[in-house]
Amino acid sequence: MKTEQDAFSDRLRAALRQAGMSESPAELVRLLARFGGEPVSQQAVSGWLNGRAMPRQGNMRALAKMLSIEPQQLQFGDDKRVREARGEWRMNPHDQLAIEAFLKLPASQRKLVRSLIDELGKQHATGKAAKRGR
Structure with a gap:
């Protein structure tokens, strides 16, 4: 019979996979603080991660925020769907932090970043088209 810690471990690992994250304790420690x-x-x-313990409530909330799920879902495993980050789409925590940092930039710097993203997108699309044409 699975313990509460084992069940939590399964939910945490599944949420990490769904978010496209590794199960690296070092990475999680760093992100948890952020x-x-x-x-x-x-x-x-x-x-x-290995079913030996569960985080305290503050860290449970931070993990849930990082993984874009409700704390209750992570802790207890209900049938509710994963909430969409920012209400629109699911993203990994690294992207979420990058977007939050972007939103704190002054308007002129945000415009520069958007231009860079547009250019990179064009180059990526051109590279994909070139590969298809071979």
Whole structure:
């Protein structure tokens, strides 16, 4: 019979896969702090991932925010659907942080970043078209 910690571990791992993230304790420790979590060791995160422990509520909320799911879903595993980040789409935490940093930039710098993204998108599309033409 699965323990509460085992079930949580399964939900956490599934949410990480769905977000396109690795199960690296070092990465999770670093990201957890950026999403409002309390400092923890890599060993603590490893315990969460391996069904030996569960995070405290503050870190449960930070993990849920990072993974764009409701804290209750992560902790208890209900049937509710994953909420969409920003209400529109699901994104991995690294992209979410980049977008949040972008939104804090002054208007002139946001315009420059948008121009760069447009140019990179054009180059990517051109490269894909060239590969199809071979």
